[in-house]
Amino acid sequence: MNIFDGFQVIASAPQLLLYILAGVIVGVSVGAMPGLSAAAVIALIVPITLYFEPTSALIFLYVLGKAGRYGGSIAAILFNTPGTVSSAATMQDGYPLTKQGRSTAALRMATVASVSGDFIGDLLLIFGAVLIASYTETFGPPEFFAIYFMAFIIIGSVISDSVMKGIVSAAIGVIVALIGTDPITGGARMTFGILELERGFGLIPMLVGLFVISELFDQAHGILARRQTGPIMKNETANSSAKISWLEWKLCIPTILRSSVLGAFIGCLPGLGSAVACFAAYGEEKRRAKRPHLWGKGALEGVAAPEAANNAVSGPSMIPLLTLGVPGSTIAALLMGVFTIHGIQVGPSIFSTSGELVFTLFAAGLLGIAGYGLVGFYFGPWIGRTIARIDERYIYPFIFVMSFIAAYSAAYSFLDIYVMAAFGVIGYLMRVFKFSASAFIIAFVIGKGAEEALRQSVLLSNDGIMIFAERPIAIVFICIGVAVTLFRIIQSFRRRGEKTLDVQSDGVSK
Amino acid sequence: MTNEESLTRKSPSEFVFSLILLAISIVILVSGSQSKVDEVETINSRSLPVILSSFVVFFSVIRSMQTYPGFEKLKFTEIVDTEMAMRVVVPLTAIMIGYVELVHISGYPVATVVVMLAVLWIYHVRHWKQALLISLFASALSYIAFAKLLGMYFPAGWIWKYVPSLF
Numbered sequence: 001m002n003i004f005d006g007f008q009v010i011a012s013a014p015q016l017l018l019y020i021l022a023g024v025i026v027g028v029s030v031g032a033m034p035g036l037s038a039a040a041v042i043a044l045i046v047p048i049t050l051y052f053e054p055t056s057a058l059i060f061l062y063v064l065g066k067a068g069r070y071g072g073s074i075a076a077i078l079f080n081t082p083g084t085v086s087s088a089a090t091m092q093d094g095y096p097l098t099k100q101g102r103s104t105a106a107l108r109m110a111t112v113a114s115v116s117g118d119f120i121g122d123l124l125l126i127f128g129a130v131l132i133a134s135y136t137e138t139f140g141p142p143e144f145f146a147i148y149f150m151a152f153i154i155i156g157s158v159i160s161d162s163v164m165k166g167i168v169s170a171a172i173g174v175i176v177a178l179i180g181t182d183p184i185t186g187g188a189r190m191t192f193g194i195l196e197l198e199r200g201f202g203l204i205p206m207l208v209g210l211f212v213i214s215e216l217f218d219q220a221h222g223i224l225a226r227r228q229t230g231p232i233m234k235n236e237t238a239n240s241s242a243k244i245s246w247l248e249w250k251l252c253i254p255t256i257l258r259s260s261v262l263g264a265f266i267g268c269l270p271g272l273g274s275a276v277a278c279f280a281a282y283g284e285e286k287r288r289a290k291r292p293h294l295w296g297k298g299a300l301e302g303v304a305a306p307e308a309a310n311n312a313v314s315g316p317s318m319i320p321l322l323t324l325g326v327p328g329s330t331i332a333a334l335l336m337g338v339f340t341i342h343g344i345q346v347g348p349s350i351f352s353t354s355g356e357l358v359f360t361l362f363a364a365g366l367l368g369i370a371g372y373g374l375v376g377f378y379f380g381p382w383i384g385r386t387i388a389r390i391d392e393r394y395i396y397p398f399i400f401v402m403s404f405i406a407a408y409s410a411a412y413s414f415l416d417i418y419v420m421a422a423f424g425v426i427g428y429l430m431r432v433f434k435f436s437a438s439a440f441i442i443a444f445v446i447g448k449g450a451e452e453a454l455r456q457s458v459l460l461s462n463d464g465i466m467i468f469a470e471r472p473i474a475i476v477f478i479c480i481g482v483a484v485t486l487f488r489i490i491q492s493f494r495r496r497g498e499k500t501l502d503v504q505s506d507g508v509s510k
Numbered sequence: 511m512t513n514e515e516s517l518t519r520k521s522p523s524e525f526v527f528s529l530i531l532l533a534i535s536i537v538i539l540v541s542g543s544q545s546k547v548d549e550v551e552t553i554n555s556r557s558l559p560v561i562l563s564s565f566v567v568f569f570s571v572i573r574s575m576q577t578y579p580g581f582e583k584l585k586f587t588e589i590v591d592t593e594m595a596m597r598v599v600v601p602l603t604a605i606m607i608g609y610v611e612l613v614h615i616s617g618y619p620v621a622t623v624v625v626m627l628a629v630l631w632i633y634h635v636r637h638w639k640q641a642l643l644i645s646l647f648a649s650a651l652s653y654i655a656f657a658k659l660l661g662m663y664f665p666a667g668w669i670w671k672y673v674p675s676l677f
Contacts, residue, residue: 051660168569171562182555187546220598397629398648409662414610421606433527451558458553
């Protein structure tokens with residue numbers, strides 16, 4: 001199987017093109033809505049896709065995730081509000097360009113950069129995943145536990161501003177995953193005598209609670225605080241210039257290429273994600289800039305760099321999922337849930353057991369990139385203007401009802417609604433106190449697998465836990481995880497020291 | 511009080527949150543340490559729950575100390591507008607739980623209209639005609655899409671068994 005077989009499958013089943021188109025339209029529109037992330041929408045839509053064939057469901061959600069990541073740039077450029085976290089860096093130069101009457105040029109540059117970055121990332125996915133999978137097929141439980149351990153502490157330490165809060169979020173995610181029946185002894189664990197808890201918590205109600213309900217709380221909080229909503233802007237895109245000079249193209253093309261490679265590399269590592277990639281690329285390109293004085297005031301390179309990097313993450317973030325069964329991002333964790341629901345085992349053997357599906361997914365990803373590129377290039381400003389006219393107060397109640405249906409329909413259980421409500425409150429508290437819902441959910445998804453790998457490793461060995469010291473690959477993964485965490489701890493101590501110095505110098509000047 | 515003013519007000523919210531986290535993690539630690547184990551296993555079903563919940567207990571204790579309102583320097587605490595948060599979280603959660611009961615009583619379409627009206631009110635929509643129209647539209651659209659087209663099952667609502675007898 002190869003990528004051309006994937007295209008052939010799509011050509012032989014034209015309805016798949018409709019799923020790609022639907023993914024593009026829903027993704028771009030939802031991504032462009034301030035506050036509503038692609039992950040939240042995927043969580044809402046997953047139960048509906050249970051009625052689809054696995055290939056159609058996965059294609060639709062995968063393309064939706066890609067287009068949603070791009071759509072975030074529209075909100076960042078036009079409304080100074082990132083539609084997704086990964087577009088936060090785009091605002092810094094995107095919105096000043098809108099104020100200068102160059103929003104169409106900024107949107108077009110964002111589209112070109114996103115398409116280029118996503119394409120480069122997908123090339124790495126297509127050629128890299130097969131190679132890595134052929135190598136990881138030889139891994140046993142100790143190597144897998146080492147990978148889970150590495151993913152757990154990298155996700156925990158990198159995904160959140162506070163290393164400790166990130167790791168605690170991941171730890172709670174694993175604890176929640178372990179509630180239910182023990183996979184080896186078959187006994188009930190941490191169920192408090194509640195029979196329903198023996199099957200554990202369902203992924204979908206938890207996802208909807210953590211990502212959608214907590215967002216609804218947050219938006220309601222914002223609306224109450226502002227006491228007014230209405231359009232954020234109306235006419236700034238109406239007469240804006242779409243012209244990008246040759247000099248600007250000359251400055252942006254190398255920026256796009258460098259940022260795409262950086263984003264693709266960051267995407268391969270579990271947990272780092274597009275938010276890290278966009279700020280890393282923005283910082284690096286600002287440092288290299290030929291016109292640094294324009295950065296932050298409306299430099300097109302300041303739009304190109306984060307957009308290329310954050311979209312380049314999309315493809316490679318699937319590499320850990322497909323080759324190791326470890327989701328690299330929230331969207332990958334959601335897709336892992338969808339794979340599992342449809343009975344497809346993710347991991348190194350997926351290329352031999354479901355090769356056709358995987359290459360069809362890759363081909364759909366490439367077509368999706370072309371699709372959102374065309375939609376964004378020609379209709380981006382129009383989508384932005386349309387969304388600006390919609391009063392968000394009418395959208396969120398509808399999403400509230402959709403959440404109810406999503407949580408209920410996964411297992412036709414009203415208990416799941418209570419689970420969703422509880423995790424909605426937990427998700428909201430996590431936002432307020434700066435814990436990470438993404439670290440929680442990724443750890444929840446890998447938690448059971450990690451425990452099984454650990455216990456199998458120790459059962460297989462005569463030396464108990466020392467089996468990990470006898471496996472060089474396991475040592476490498478554990479060391480990478482520990483090194484990244486130590487680096488983040490040192491970095492956060494330095495930042496805290498700088499902040500304290502700033503506060504002290506402010507006090508002296510007053 | 512403006513939002514900015516209320517946000518700058520120092521509150522003990524994170525201290526309370528840390529105490530709740532501490533209580534929950536102790537309960538999980540105790541429960542995790544009581545689960546059935548296989549004597550053959552060195553690392554058994556208790557190991558990960560106990561290790562991880564002990565870590566969360568440790569973190570919660572440290573965090574409770576850092577955010578204790580009695581300390582003069584509250585530089586580590588997150589400042590939360592608790593009053594505003596409660597005005598959102600409590601009613602929306604209550605509506606969600608009420609929605610389940612209402613679906614059992616009146617069936618999905620009627621329950622959805624009532625719930626949509628309540629949620630629109632919380633989102634500060636005060637034009638009742640608009641709100642009613644949107645609620646009816648959302649209820650009808652979602653019922654047709656999910657119950658009729660996708661074939662999802664929703665309870666019919668027991669009240670409808672008694673309504674014909676009223677006439």
